[in-house]
Amino acid sequence: MEVKGGMMVYFICIVLSLRLYHELNVNPLKVGSLEEAKKAINVGVDAIIVQGREAGGHVIGQEGLISLLPRVVDLVGDHGIPVIAAGGIVDARGYVAALALGAKGICMGTRFLATHESYAHPTYKRKLIEYDKTEYTDVFGRARWPGAPHRVLQTPFF
Numbered sequence: 001m002e003v004k005g006g007m008m009v010y011f012i013c014i015v016l017s018l019r020l021y022h023e024l025n026v027n028p029l030k031v032g033s034l035e036e037a038k039k040a041i042n043v044g045v046d047a048i049i050v051q052g053r054e055a056g057g058h059v060i061g062q063e064g065l066i067s068l069l070p071r072v073v074d075l076v077g078d079h080g081i082p083v084i085a086a087g088g089i090v091d092a093r094g095y096v097a098a099l100a101l102g103a104k105g106i107c108m109g110t111r112f113l114a115t116h117e118s119y120a121h122p123t124y125k126r127k128l129i130e131y132d133k134t135e136y137t138d139v140f141g142r143a144r145w146p147g148a149p150h151r152v153l154q155t156p157f158f
Helices: 018-024 032-042 066-076 091-100 121-132
Strands: 011-014 027-029 046-049 082-084 105-108 134-137 150-153
Touching: 011 032, 027 032, 066 082, 066 091, 066 150, 091 105, 091 150
Parallel strands: 011 105, 027 046, 046 082, 082 105
Antiparallel strands: 134 150
């Protein structure tokens, strides 16, 4: 996003910041493919959040962020729409990689679930730290998110 004086602002958005978007009068759109990015440009969004398959929760695309992000950045070109990277970014290295691929910022969600400030259940927070394998399923949210499998922790029960 550009602010007074032409200074470029790099930002981190947290998934639960819809109220902030509303207050800033910003209309971002999350995309999971190049085709969706083309549609987003045509409808005049304020920002495009590119979500790679590495994202937690409901995953709208099937491509990895590293291959999808630069293609969307190239597609956006000089339309003046900032591209924000999402999916699998957990530390400063991922942030720098996203910037190197052309993103203007990153969006992190799952990374913040295990924090003290999160309202997630304490057992879920503990499992996020203990388990390191995930699996994709359509068991959760098939009606609400068709075609968007849910990335979940791989546990003895799943």
